[in-house]
Amino acid sequence: MKNKIVTLALSATMGLMATTAMAGTLEDVVAKGYVQCGVTTGVAGFALPDADNKWAGLDVDYCKALASAIFNDADAVRYTPLNSTERFAAMSSGEVDLLSRVTTWTMSRDTQLGMNFVGTMFYDGQGFMVRKDSGITSPSELSGAAVCIQTGTTTELNAADYFAANNLEFTPVVFVDRDEVVKAYEDGRCDVYTTDASGLAANRTKFAVPSDHVILSEIISKEPLAPVVRQGDDTWFNVARWTYFALLNAEELGVTSANVDEMLGSDNPSVKRLLGVEGDFGTPLGLNKDWAYQIIKNVGNYSEIYERNVGVNTPLGLERGVNALWTQGGIQYAPPIR
């Protein structure tokens, strides 16, 4: 914790110095011919080397989308793996052009670090995992349960808050190490295992029979994971933000990487505007007219990215949940392109 504060304070002061002089990221990026993207040093589904030893994941696909919008080439990206202590310093020093590394959007980070958050690529949050044969479907049925928790994390505090607020009894079974927690749950020492939903899903795959366990759909804390750009460079911020919006709009309009060429002939004015057939929305952004077409063609829409990396058919097997579009009961929403 102390470490974190020092880093934050340090990057805050340094960040302020650096950001003022760092305008024109888009020009810099165009000049050097690639996007330097800060990613994690490994989180399943978000950024991890695939079978071909190349970076893959939800965070990585966002970098690829951005590169496609600028260069029409999803491979015009260089990845810098950063751990959580380095990430903001690497931004402040200009080592990377943006961060796309499971960073939770919080007020202090947004206002004190000289950073801007682009938009929530993934709504994560703390969830519960129970054995299927227990028949539990909602956390409200967890009264009196033994709950496996990793100690010293916000997870522990969130769980205590949640059970207190809902007048439920529970017995915490705490461990220091994450693997110990998982083992204890698997050995039946507790009824429930709680941590971030994506973490639950990742750990479930290690069980002998993963399908014996269910992750309850109710989420009890807010962990919006968002890409980050430097504050004070609105052009670059717009490019990053509208890349994200284009992914969502494409899904909403039913444009996928498979049918995008077909969709060029669509009669829907919204699709025409998105794909640059009608009007020019790319030039004011500093990009080409067909910027969104390139994103969808090269990387796909939000749904494709989600399903490819963390969706139900991947080992993580996460339902869309709150990450569904607003039209489908979720909260992913993008302003219109017009």
Added chain:
Amino acid sequence: MAKNNLAFVRKDIIDESPAPNLSKGIVGWSKENLFSSPSNTILTIIGMALLLYILPPLYNFVFGHAVWPGEGVTVEACRAHGTGACWAYIDDRMSFFVYGFFPKDAYWATQEGFLASIMQYWRVNSVFAVGVLLLVPLMWPDLKYKTVNAILFFVVYPVFVFYMLKGGVFGLEEVQTESWGGLTVTLIIGLVGIVVSLPMGIVLALGRQSKMPIIKTACIMFIEVWRAVPLITVLFMASVMLPLFMPVGMTVDKLLRALVGVSFFSAAYMAEVVRGGLQALPKGQSEAAASLGMNYWKSMLFIILPQALKHVIPGIVNSFIALFKDTSLVSIVGIFDLLKTVQISNLNLDWASENQAITGYLFAAAVFWVFCFGMSRYSLMMEDRLNTSHKN
């Protein structure tokens, strides 16, 4: 009494009779070493019991119940209950452990077969091959042309490695150092650290004993500052703080920063090891050299250093081994050395099983052990060869 009154006189010495069966062979050895006294017997039995308790499960985990790579072996086999180490996982991810993110050769990536699997990474593999070809004769004591060999290894080879891996010339595709990884990076950091720290340490040690105050102070300051800071701090400083002090837009390669940090750090330790050797030499040696008319450098080069360094071979190799193992610390600043590639692969859900992480760490430990044990045996051999019987 007269001689011939004796009933029998042996004229010659009888041959030694063989030792009794109970005191030779395995029985005799164990009687002497394992069961020589009641307390030894008890200790032996306890020790045996412990070994019997530990070894069979360990053997079963590592070999007996392990899942070996082969046709049709998938993650399901590793997930099954009661299996041991998942070596199939190591086999599947091996290219990542050795080459990290290094891109495959565009042509050979599409080919099949054993040759293709080597040629996919021909740039890194040729670096390994040339390295072995140069290093083995260099370390082989009786071979000639050591000077040529040394120049090739210490001057030409690093340039070769740099351009081979980095590319951007001779039509080679450029590969950023961020894409270097795995064992390749571990060996690069280890070798650069070793090659830089020894001469630098010698110079610092000599400087520390110098009579010139500025040089002496500078060397003492360098040694004491670097020795007083933990390596993790050095690496964090290099990777987090340094970029902030640099002019905006200017960045120094991350791997280079780590290389400099590791090299300076171990040079400071090396300097103190070498100084120990220098102090062990009697003053008469340098006086004798001076009386022969040798200047400072000549006496150092031909009289003092050869003796001093020979004394501290164990200390030097100790530092080398420590340095090689410390290279794994670079993983905390986001450089993908062998340990980091193992750690990140342990998160790979395609091979998610209970024993995935344990198997990965076992593999990493085995690789480190092979290299460190090799260094240790080599140093023992050199000690024996250079022994001029000053010690008993």
